[in-house]
Amino acid sequence: MSPSTMTILLFFVALILSLIAAAFSKPKHKKLPPGPLALPVIGHLHMLGNLPHRSLQHLAKKYGPIMSIRLGNVRAILVSSPKAAKLFLKTHDANFASRPRVQASEHLAYGTMGLVFAEYGPYWRHVRKLCTLELLCPSKAEAFAPLRREEIGLLVLSLKKAGEGGEVVDVTNKIYGLNEDITYRMIFGCAVDDGRFGLKDIVQEATLLTGAFNIADFVPFLGPFDFQGLTKRLKKVSKTIDQLLEKIIDEREQVANTRSWKQGQHEDFVDVLLSLMNQPLNPNDEQVHFLDRTNVKAILLDMITAAFDTSATSIVWSLAELLRHPRIMKNLQEELQSVVGMDRMVEESDLPKLDYLSMVVKESFRLHPVAPLLVPRESIEDITIDGYDIPKKSRIIVNIWSIGRDPNVWSENVEEFFPERFMNINIGLRGHDFQLIPFGSGRRGCPGMQLGLTTVRLVLAQLVHCFNWELPNGLLPQHLDMSEDFGLSLSKVKHLLAKPTYRLI
Numbered sequence: 001m002s003p004s005t006m007t008i009l010l011f012f013v014a015l016i017l018s019l020i021a022a023a024f025s026k027p028k029h030k031k032l033p034p035g036p037l038a039l040p041v042i043g044h045l046h047m048l049g050n051l052p053h054r055s056l057q058h059l060a061k062k063y064g065p066i067m068s069i070r071l072g073n074v075r076a077i078l079v080s081s082p083k084a085a086k087l088f089l090k091t092h093d094a095n096f097a098s099r100p101r102v103q104a105s106e107h108l109a110y111g112t113m114g115l116v117f118a119e120y121g122p123y124w125r126h127v128r129k130l131c132t133l134e135l136l137c138p139s140k141a142e143a144f145a146p147l148r149r150e151e152i153g154l155l156v157l158s159l160k161k162a163g164e165g166g167e168v169v170d171v172t173n174k175i176y177g178l179n180e181d182i183t184y185r186m187i188f189g190c191a192v193d194d195g196r197f198g199l200k201d202i203v204q205e206a207t208l209l210t211g212a213f214n215i216a217d218f219v220p221f222l223g224p225f226d227f228q229g230l231t232k233r234l235k236k237v238s239k240t241i242d243q244l245l246e247k248i249i250d251e252r253e254q255v256a257n258t259r260s261w262k263q264g265q266h267e268d269f270v271d272v273l274l275s276l277m278n279q280p281l282n283p284n285d286e287q288v289h290f291l292d293r294t295n296v297k298a299i300l301l302d303m304i305t306a307a308f309d310t311s312a313t314s315i316v317w318s319l320a321e322l323l324r325h326p327r328i329m330k331n332l333q334e335e336l337q338s339v340v341g342m343d344r345m346v347e348e349s350d351l352p353k354l355d356y357l358s359m360v361v362k363e364s365f366r367l368h369p370v371a372p373l374l375v376p377r378e379s380i381e382d383i384t385i386d387g388y389d390i391p392k393k394s395r396i397i398v399n400i401w402s403i404g405r406d407p408n409v410w411s412e413n414v415e416e417f418f419p420e421r422f423m424n425i426n427i428g429l430r431g432h433d434f435q436l437i438p439f440g441s442g443r444r445g446c447p448g449m450q451l452g453l454t455t456v457r458l459v460l461a462q463l464v465h466c467f468n469w470e471l472p473n474g475l476l477p478q479h480l481d482m483s484e485d486f487g488l489s490l491s492k493v494k495h496l497l498a499k500p501t502y503r504l505i
Contacts, residue, residue: 011444033068033388035059039410041219043070047457048213051486053372066388072218076395077379080402086109086395087442088377089434090158093442096396100378102217103231104210105410107238116300116306116367116375120443123289127299128283128447134272135186135303135447136448143349144186144451151181152459156345163500167441168472172495176200176312178459183307187300188248189268199244203308205237206301211373211488226432235383243298249274267401273299302333306448309489310370311455318361318460320496323469324477328419332356332502336465348454356470357461359419361453362429365438366410367417372401372490400437401490402504429453467500 047069049055056078060067065081079085088096098120098361099105105117115131118124134140155178162169180200184190214230216223226232252270273296282287287377291299293298322329335356340346377396384390407414410421427433430449431441439446446452463469471480483493 003126007234016316020330031253031387031389033066033077033390034061034066035070036071040434041072041073043074043218045213045215045218045401051399051484051485052213053399053490055088056373056397056399057405060399062226066386068388071213071395072215073082074218074222074395075391076394076397077390081398081399081406082403083193083402084386085398085403085434085437088398089431089437089449089465092383094386095383096377097443098378098380099444100217100327100376100393100395103214103223104212104234108206108210108241108301110294110298110301112298113295114302115301115447120380122282126289127295130272130276130281131299131303132447135269136451138450140291141451141454148182148187148348151178151185151243153345154181154461155459156462159463159467160502163467163502164498168497171491171498172316175319175459176308178313179308179455182455183304187269187303187306189270199241199304200308202237202240202244203305205233206241207305207489208485208487209234209237211486241301242297246299248300249293249296260365264502269303270300294347306452309491311452311459313370313489313491314361314364314368314452314456315459315463316492316496318364318456319469320480320482321364321367322464323471323496323498324362324480324482325417326477328360328417329464329469332360332464334461336461340465342503345504346458346465351454351457351461354457354461356419357457361460362427362436363417363419365429366436367415368490369400369404369438371438371440372399372486372488373381374398374400374437375444375488377444397443398437403435403437452480460468466502466504468503470501472497472499 036044036047039046047055047059055078059069060078060080065079065084067078067080069076069078075090079088099112099117101112101119102117109117112118115124117128118127137372155174159169159174177200209230212228212230215228216231218225223231241323248270252274264335273291276291278292280289281291322332336346339353340350374397377398379390379392379394379396382390382392403409405414413421427436429436429439431437431439431445434441435446439449439452471477481494485491487491
């Protein structure tokens with residue numbers, strides 16, 4: 001019997017068994033949230049399409065802001081309004097603070113030993129505290145200011161030279177390259193001139209695979225067949241990442257052997273993690289957790305992935321929208337000229353004074369949230385919310401892309417890029433205003449929000465202040481391709497190309 005015939009036979013056997021089970025089983029929960037009828041075995045997986053955030057928005061319009069679907073064997077609750085998001089991420093946050101175990105996190109997060117995919121509990125709390133204190137807190141963000149200034153200065157010089165030669169620049173590559181250089185220096189304490197680590201493309205592949213709806217996570221018996229080819233890709237990228245992280249740690253340990261560690265006197269984040277290896281993270285707790293080599297690799301990968309991708313993606317979307325809207329670009333340049341002047345570059349101390357820049361960034365987050373479905377959560381216990389029964393182990397998916405385009409929230413011109421909508425409206429980005437939560441909210445909100453927001457605002461301000469931009473080949477602003485590529489982060493399919501002209505005195 002051929003493998004394809006065996007696959008078909010197994011599928012039909014599973015289909016028959018699931019129909020029999022459905023016919024004789026009684027519902028465990030009295031009132032689930034509404035949702036469409038599900039197919040046997042796969043549930044609603046077929047309805048997700050290539051852009052799940054858009055497909056789920058369409059379903060929410062019919063079934064409401066709290067909706068129930070079945071992804072294979074997994075019950076998923078879709079949240080699509082600020083009021084509903086507040087219930088799940090604030091009012092009942094503690095019950096939805098865990099993460100589901102999925103194939104991507106098993107391969108790429110070393111069995112959920114990092115920060116992003118770790119289950120809720122003491123280990124996660126201690127790792128979050130460690131990452132916050134040693135890399136993501138405001139004092140660290142401030143300490144990295146000279147590093148950012150230097151790397152951004154190099155980018156400006158490169159763009160200025162390209163502009164003098166009349167070159168069309170791949171702005172996407174430039175921005176991602178800048179983020180890569182900043183990340184290497186923050187985490188590894190070194191530049192990436194020779195590209196010896198080569199993590200950029202690998203991390204982008206990992207991000208894409210992590211965001212994919214993997215059939216193996218929802219219909220486990222189909223996992224071995226790897227119909228989507230995701231398992232093969234996950235194993236390949238996992239092996240490559242592990243080899244690179246091993247190389248990095250080996251090199252750093254060789255350096256460490258030549259000196260003695262002194263608490264609080266480390267050069268970078270890798271030094272800190274290595275200094276804590278085999279030491280208890282929480283010596284006063286009943287259950288003591290230690291950092292071993294695997295934990296260190298998992299935490300490093302989480303920090304690298306978050307730093308690489310999110311800020312760069314936001315900057316690209318923001319600049320693309322400014323190129324599509326010359327009026328808004330002009331308004332922002334006028335603010336920068338007024339506040340900063342034309343005789344110097346933007347400093348981080350200027351950012352609090354740039355109100356229109358803040359509105360532009362918020363509007364970009366509204367229309368183009370980097371994580372359109374956030375990172376899924378999982379319910380720890382059965383709970384009733386807004387009259388609906390939410391079963392234990394339900395997958396909680398918050399569609400912030402849909403919230404950002406809800407006409408009931410944002411009134412008119414919801415699809416238009418219009419920063420002025422934030423004028424005289426006190427909506428922040430710290431997860432307290434559920435109309436706009438690009439960094440999530442509650443216990444599992446992004447701990448690197450301040451660092452990421454500083455990078456996005458500073459780089460965007462610098463690109464707009466230092467240069468005028470022109471689309472190539474006579475391309476009209478309204479014809480700029482804004483197609484999306486879905487993954488854990490929502491990136492622009494086509495790279496942003498433009499011609500810069502230096503404008504400072």
